[in-house]
Amino acid sequence: MKVLLIGAGGVGEAIAAIAKKQDPKAEWMEQMILADYNLARAKEVSAKLKEPKRFPPEKVDAGKTKDIVALAKKYKVDLIMNGCDPRFNMPIFDAAFEASCMYMDMAMSLSERHAKDPFHKCNVKLGDRQYAKAKDWKKKGLLAICGSGVEPGMVNVFARYAADHLFDEIEELNVRDGANLEVRGYDVAFGFSIWTTIEECLNPPVIWEKEKGWYTTEPFSEPEVFELPEGIGPVEMINVEHEEVLMMPRYFKDKGLKRVTFKYGLGDEFIGVLKILQALGLDKTEKVKVGDCMVSPRDVVGVTAPDPVKVGESMFGKTAAGLWVKGKKDGLERNVYLYQVADNQECMKTIGSQAVVAQTAFTPVIMMELLARGVWKGSGVENPEYFPAEPFIERMERYDFPAGMVEMESEYRKAQEKKALMAGLSSK
Amino acid sequence: MNKVIVVGVGAQGSTVAKRLQEEKVVKEIVCADYDEKAAKEMEKTLPKAKAVKLDARKVEEIIKAAKGCDLVVNGLEPDFNMNVMKAALEVGANYQDMASGPVSDTDFVTAVKRCLDMDSQFKAKKLTALINTGSAPGFANILTREAVEMLDSCDAINIYVYDEIWSKKFIPFWWSPATAFGDMAAKPIVYENGKHVLKDPFSEEVMMDFRGVGKKRMVNHEHEEPVTMGLLANKVLKGVKYVNFKYGGPGLDLAQYFYKMGLLSEKEINVKGTKIVPMDIISKLTPPAPKYPNEIKAVLKEGMISEDGAFLVRAEGTQKGRKVTIDMYANAPGLTDAFKKAKITHESYFTGQAAFLFTKMLVNDKVATRGVFPPEVMEAAERAYYLKEAAKLDLTVDMEIRSRLY
Numbered sequence A: 001m002k003v004l005l006i007g008a009g010g011v012g013e014a015i016a017a018i019a020k021k022q023d024p025k026a027e028w029m030e031q032m033i034l035a036d037y038n039l040a041r042a043k044e045v046s047a048k049l050k051e052p053k054r055f056p057p058e059k060v061d062a063g064k065t066k067d068i069v070a071l072a073k074k075y076k077v078d079l080i081m082n083g084c085d086p087r088f089n090m091p092i093f094d095a096a097f098e099a100s101c102m103y104m105d106m107a108m109s110l111s112e113r114h115a116k117d118p119f120h121k122c123n124v125k126l127g128d129r130q131y132a133k134a135k136d137w138k139k140k141g142l143l144a145i146c147g148s149g150v151e152p153g154m155v156n157v158f159a160r161y162a163a164d165h166l167f168d169e170i171e172e173l174n175v176r177d178g179a180n181l182e183v184r185g186y187d188v189a190f191g192f193s194i195w196t197t198i199e200e201c202l203n204p205p206v207i208w209e210k211e212k213g214w215y216t217t218e219p220f221s222e223p224e225v226f227e228l229p230e231g232i233g234p235v236e237m238i239n240v241e242h243e244e245v246l247m248m249p250r251y252f253k254d255k256g257l258k259r260v261t262f263k264y265g266l267g268d269e270f271i272g273v274l275k276i277l278q279a280l281g282l283d284k285t286e287k288v289k290v291g292d293c294m295v296s297p298r299d300v301v302g303v304t305a306p307d308p309v310k311v312g313e314s315m316f317g318k319t320a321a322g323l324w325v326k327g328k329k330d331g332l333e334r335n336v337y338l339y340q341v342a343d344n345q346e347c348m349k350t351i352g353s354q355a356v357v358a359q360t361a362f363t364p365v366i367m368m369e370l371l372a373r374g375v376w377k378g379s380g381v382e383n384p385e386y387f388p389a390e391p392f393i394e395r396m397e398r399y400d401f402p403a404g405m406v407e408m409e410s411e412y413r414k415a416q417e418k419k420a421l422m423a424g425l426s427s428k
Numbered sequence B: 001m002n003k004v005i006v007v008g009v010g011a012q013g014s015t016v017a018k019r020l021q022e023e024k025v026v027k028e029i030v031c032a033d034y035d036e037k038a039a040k041e042m043e044k045t046l047p048k049a050k051a052v053k054l055d056a057r058k059v060e061e062i063i064k065a066a067k068g069c070d071l072v073v074n075g076l077e078p079d080f081n082m083n084v085m086k087a088a089l090e091v092g093a094n095y096q097d098m099a100s101g102p103v104s105d106t107d108f109v110t111a112v113k114r115c116l117d118m119d120s121q122f123k124a125k126k127l128t129a130l131i132n133t134g135s136a137p138g139f140a141n142i143l144t145r146e147a148v149e150m151l152d153s154c155d156a157i158n159i160y161v162y163d164e165i166w167s168k169k170f171i172p173f174w175w176s177p178a179t180a181f182g183d184m185a186a187k188p189i190v191y192e193n194g195k196h197v198l199k200d201p202f203s204e205e206v207m208m209d210f211r212g213v214g215k216k217r218m219v220n221h222e223h224e225e226p227v228t229m230g231l232l233a234n235k236v237l238k239g240v241k242y243v244n245f246k247y248g249g250p251g252l253d254l255a256q257y258f259y260k261m262g263l264l265s266e267k268e269i270n271v272k273g274t275k276i277v278p279m280d281i282i283s284k285l286t287p288p289a290p291k292y293p294n295e296i297k298a299v300l301k302e303g304m305i306s307e308d309g310a311f312l313v314r315a316e317g318t319q320k321g322r323k324v325t326i327d328m329y330a331n332a333p334g335l336t337d338a339f340k341k342a343k344i345t346h347e348s349y350f351t352g353q354a355a356f357l358f359t360k361m362l363v364n365d366k367v368a369t370r371g372v373f374p375p376e377v378m379e380a381a382e383r384a385y386y387l388k389e390a391a392k393l394d395l396t397v398d399m400e401i402r403s404r405l406y
Helices: A008-020 A039-049 A064-076 A086-098 A134-141 A154-166 A192-204 A245-256 A268-280 A296-304 A307-316 A344-351 A353-370 A388-400 A411-428 B011-020 B034-043 B057-065 B078-091 B108-116 B121-123 B135-148 B177-185 B224-231 B251-260 B278-285 B295-304 B335-342 B346-361 B380-392
Strands: A004-008 A030-034 A056-059 A078-081 A102-104 A143-145 A169-179 A206-209 A213-217 A224-228 A233-239 A261-264 A288-290 A293-295 A318-329 A330-343 A378-380 A403-407 B003-009 B026-031 B048-052 B071-072 B096-098 B127-128 B153-166 B189-192 B195-198 B204-208 B214-220 B242-248 B269-271 B274-276 B304-320 B322-331 B371-373 B396-403
Touching: A004 A008, A004 A064, A008 A030, A008 A039, A008 A344, A008 A353, A030 A039, A030 A064, A039 A056, A056 B003, A064 A086, A078 A086, A078 A353, A086 A102, A086 A134, A086 A143, A086 A192, A102 A353, A102 B078, A134 A378, A134 B274, A143 A353, A154 A169, A169 A224, A169 A233, A169 A245, A169 B251, A192 A296, A206 A245, A213 A245, A224 A318, A224 B096, A245 A261, A245 B011, A268 B251, A288 B278, A293 A296, A293 A318, A293 B274, A293 B396, A296 B269, A296 B278, A307 A344, A330 A344, A330 A353, A330 A411, A344 A353, A353 A388, A403 A411, B003 B057, B011 B026, B011 B034, B011 B346, B026 B034, B034 B048, B071 B078, B071 B346, B078 B096, B096 B346, B108 B224, B108 B371, B121 B371, B127 B153, B127 B346, B135 B153, B135 B224, B135 B304, B135 B322, B135 B346, B135 B380, B135 B396, B153 B204, B153 B214, B153 B224, B153 B251, B153 B295, B177 B189, B177 B251, B177 B278, B189 B224, B195 B224, B204 B242, B204 B304, B214 B251, B224 B242, B274 B278, B295 B335, B304 B335, B335 B346, B346 B380, B380 B396
Parallel strands: A004 A030, A004 A078, A030 A056, A078 A102, A102 A143, A143 A378, A169 A261, B003 B026, B003 B071, B026 B048, B071 B096, B096 B127, B127 B371, B153 B242
Antiparallel strands: A169 A318, A206 A213, A206 A261, A224 A233, A233 A261, A288 A293, A318 A330, A330 A403, B153 B304, B189 B195, B189 B242, B204 B214, B214 B242, B269 B274, B304 B322, B322 B396
């Protein structure tokens, strides 16, 4: 398979590095073109990979569909992997359609808040613009996998796995993400694209409920302490706008689903920073006039804040991405947390990327492999929970990002534990 | 004394001009500003005022506007101090300003020194140039000298300003946001062991227990007092070896976040091909302090979260062989009271009125000292006159002297 990767930032670099590591003999990944607006950056990544023919650098403007189509045709690629922030989703998504390529991205098209009631009602939702074109893709026999990172992406696969293997009925799907990362030497650091972090955290969070459908709340709503595994411990989390809430109800409605949420552990200091950015309008993307020039305030923050690509080495601790599934098994109420925990220093050592970035990157590489090998297939605009979960979960182990599961407090667990206890008695 | 020019009619300058209207000896107030609208607004509302548009970057323009004036009040940012001082000297007028730094062309200590260096020129013309006249610096300098005078020897002077006037409407600073951020991001100067030492912004954090307010986080802050008091330590402050200024409040916490994120940098950055100074966009986006009565009224109507504050000058030294600490707490109204009293903000009330009292002394010939000097140099009688006048405006001072017997 030939892949055109648009965007050679932190995640882009990690995608290429993981693909190279997992497919050293180029059995399924023939070529990956590293295209970026900043050619020097693309060259830097290409040089690190030391296989210039397999990973050639190219310059591209991700906002220009035509240019992307031309590049896709030049290399005769099978798939366009979108590694940019979601502002560029539509031009890249449309380019893939035009060039008759498969398409993958890690976040869906952006939302637009409700003009009059932004903290209760949805307007344009995440992904609406892409889902609207699903019929065209289906008609053309082309496949787009939207939301193929870790969140959305891996957690959607977890949802499929839970539905197929762990539960008879699913009531709630709650993505829970948190970390105990500490960035030494920096007081305020973003571990991820600053633009995207601001977008996610300050947009009205979206929730899905069976009775109400999709609705929004004020930012930072419904704080809750969630216990994360593998030594991370309790983390306070708040609602955040995220794609999973828009995706999962489409696939699991018939499983008894009542509620879907996404909560993220930001930390007090970080919430403080975001509130201040918002108070001053520094989160805004519309350009403002400063002196003689026009500039987007959020872009300024993006330039001044420590570069997420560069803070990686100073970051210590672990990060967890996962899905808390509430439902029923054998008539008993059951609670499970399916997760992936990555250690930052470990990720820096093995693939040269920080944990959050590495987690986001390994998922699309597994999906590329599954597509290349014909294990995952289809047409239309789909999300990862559409496909069988088993080959993905199995590869997580092989890719050194193993999945984990916590059987949380529940009637089901109690029954299982009692059974185990009694088993001891009967064995005598 | 009958004609006064106020150069720069922003928050402080306009307060001075308004109060000058009530001074019988003053016949004409020239209100000069680069923003003609602001000057015209003064002309419209004050019978004695005459509006003039001027560009203070050009000394000739200031000289032209100040001709025939007896006093030049400088309400501009410190970058214009040298120009305005030169103009005052040229036209033979007394001079008053509110701050000495920071300035863009040199360091803070040099900026103060070059003002003080004009001392002999003003003396030769029998003129007075009173610098750093506001609340802090200004009122604080008078309190410092009062405290030091009570001591036989002085070891340390600490000035603390805590500002927690926090309204529901987001207004982080009640004076110019550009000045506020500039001061906060600058390296604070501490006078330590007889030398001016540069510290890191937001450094040497302490929890200060203020009378009636409680413990508050205070950090080093770039300000005039350690500079002038250090330079004048031997002359008027009994050879004090340590002077520091600390500031605290939610505005400071906010600025600290921006500082950590590199958003208070004055270095140009490239944002997708557009060259921009981060500090410029922060200053631009920060809502300015309300100035007009209807704006202040709207803020008060929306509600206040807190109206706390503390203004403390602490001098430590010896008195009759015993170690003594003298606390001087200045009392000034909060936003609600300041608006009730004078339809202005607390900041204009305290800083503007504190500045005006110096103006009042100058127009009524109550300052006998000649040359260039900050308020800590003023004579005992001059200081007493000032503090009595301040009390009439409800700017009062509570003093506490503490010492341990053995």
